[in-house]
Amino acid sequence: MDYRKLAIVGEIGAGKTMMVSTLSEISPIKTEAKSSVDIGKQYTTVGIDYGRISLSEDTALGLYGVPGQERYSFLWEIVNNNLWGLLVLIKFGDTPDYENLETLLTFFAPIDNDTTCVIGITHCDAADDQELVALSLEIQVMLRSHQIVAPIINIDPRNRDSAVSVLHLFNAINNQI
Amino acid sequence: MKCITYVSNVVASKYGSVIPIGLADIFSAARKKNAAAQVTGILSYRGGHYIQVIEGDNEIVDQLFSKIRLDPRHQHVTVLLDFEISQRSLPKWAMKLLESVNKDASFLTFMDRNKRRVCSLDNTQRQLLEIFYDLKGSSLRSKQTYDGKNLMLLAWPDFTAIRLSPTIIELCAQLIKQPYPYNGLLEGQRFGTQQQLDELLNKFDELEILNITDSPKHNIEVNQVGSPTRFYSKMKTFLGLR
Numbered sequence A: 001m002d003y004r005k006l007a008i009v010g011e012i013g014a015g016k017t018m019m020v021s022t023l024s025e026i027s028p029i030k031t032e033a034k035s036s037v038d039i040g041k042q043y044t045t046v047g048i049d050y051g052r053i054s055l056s057e058d059t060a061l062g063l064y065g066v067p068g069q070e071r072y073s074f075l076w077e078i079v080n081n082n083l084w085g086l087l088v089l090i091k092f093g094d095t096p097d098y099e100n101l102e103t104l105l106t107f108f109a110p111i112d113n114d115t116t117c118v119i120g121i122t123h124c125d126a127a128d129d130q131e132l133v134a135l136s137l138e139i140q141v142m143l144r145s146h147q148i149v150a151p152i153i154n155i156d157p158r159n160r161d162s163a164v165s166v167l168h169l170f171n172a173i174n175n176q177i
Numbered sequence B: 001m002k003c004i005t006y007v008s009n010v011v012a013s014k015y016g017s018v019i020p021i022g023l024a025d026i027f028s029a030a031r032k033k034n035a036a037a038q039v040t041g042i043l044s045y046r047g048g049h050y051i052q053v054i055e056g057d058n059e060i061v062d063q064l065f066s067k068i069r070l071d072p073r074h075q076h077v078t079v080l081l082d083f084e085i086s087q088r089s090l091p092k093w094a095m096k097l098l099e100s101v102n103k104d105a106s107f108l109t110f111m112d113r114n115k116r117r118v119c120s121l122d123n124t125q126r127q128l129l130e131i132f133y134d135l136k137g138s139s140l141r142s143k144q145t146y147d148g149k150n151l152m153l154l155a156w157p158d159f160t161a162i163r164l165s166p167t168i169i170e171l172c173a174q175l176i177k178q179p180y181p182y183n184g185l186l187e188g189q190r191f192g193t194q195q196q197l198d199e200l201l202n203k204f205d206e207l208e209i210l211n212i213t214d215s216p217k218h219n220i221e222v223n224q225v226g227s228p229t230r231f232y233s234k235m236k237t238f239l240g241l242r
Helices: A016-023 A069-078 A098-108 A129-145 A160-174 B025-038 B058-070 B105-112 B115-119 B123-130 B166-176 B182-191 B193-204 B230-236
Strands: A002-010 A032-034 A043-045 A050-055 A059-068 A082-093 A117-122 A152-154 B002-010 B041-046 B049-055 B075-085 B096-098 B148-155 B210-214
Touching: A002 A069, A002 A098, A002 B230, A016 A050, A016 A059, A016 A082, A016 A160, A043 A152, A059 A069, A059 B041, A059 B075, A082 A098, A082 A160, A098 A129, A117 A129, A117 A160, A129 A152, A129 B025, A129 B096, A152 A160, A160 B166, A160 B230, B002 B058, B025 B049, B025 B058, B025 B210, B049 B058, B058 B075, B075 B115, B075 B123, B105 B123, B123 B182, B148 B166, B148 B182, B166 B193, B182 B193, B193 B210
Parallel strands: A002 A059, A002 A082, A082 A117, A117 A152, B041 B096
Antiparallel strands: A032 A043, A050 A059, B002 B049, B002 B075, B041 B049, B148 B210
């Protein structure tokens, strides 16, 4: 069985659960609980969201939506081996928690582990181009401080075409030596 | 009316990294407030520094600059230019954010109009300006030819400037990890006709992310790419690209 893993990480509300739901051919296994504080939604993920894409009888891609908060780093350990890709989702609108992102990138160490990394900006319906450029600039500088060269794209996790374009990116990058 | 141009340093985070945290917020807020106050200008970030040009009513610009000076998100604010103007150089923009001022027509016009003032800058001011702007004028590039060259992307393009498409994805993936011969890109018209390919490469060049080097004596073998893996091929089928 040729089985690869795509880890989808990010802050609360960035769209990880939705991304897994949109891409997965199976009903995603979600692990949610009622939020005890106001985070803009009633339920939040407290474990791993799991989904799957079968490419053939013996080839599949597992989708692992993992909470981005450091207290869930034990979950990061579960997924962080031989990853096909690391998708980091960042929600447009609030200033990203760069400290948390730095912790994530330090843990997943995409350069050391030779893991393809893509940054997806979500919730950008109301953003105009210049605002997205400004956010991309901030993110690029952070990535450079980790020597990471990664594409930054706008994603709508609710939209299948948008979600699938991310897979194309990972596939194209991974095909290069 | 008056114009103030300054350069400042981004404040390093507690981990020592220099990230322009809040740039998106600064930009959004500046655009709204400037529009209301009839202030125009540009803002750019590079290498741990900001450059900003603001134009407008004398009192309003002075008050705005006093607030900007005290903003905790930057430090070591150095004024490069502070002078009266009779007309704006940047009339269209309440605040325009630029990734590179070197390629922006309105900024180049602004610098051209103020050549004499720029020549009067002291060494420190010139060094700060040169972080953003090529004072020697070599930023005006002649038309590029790629024949016989090796190409490599230094960074992924900004996808607000270049529309994301399967061709762009494959081309960027080809060029991002190591230099690749231009002639190899033409084979099989994987990235369109030569003209279409050149248009894409020109856009990368304009974005200052394309590294062009002469082919060494031992050319990079095109067949180093290798044949696609099974997983890659099956994913392509799944994505509807085969």
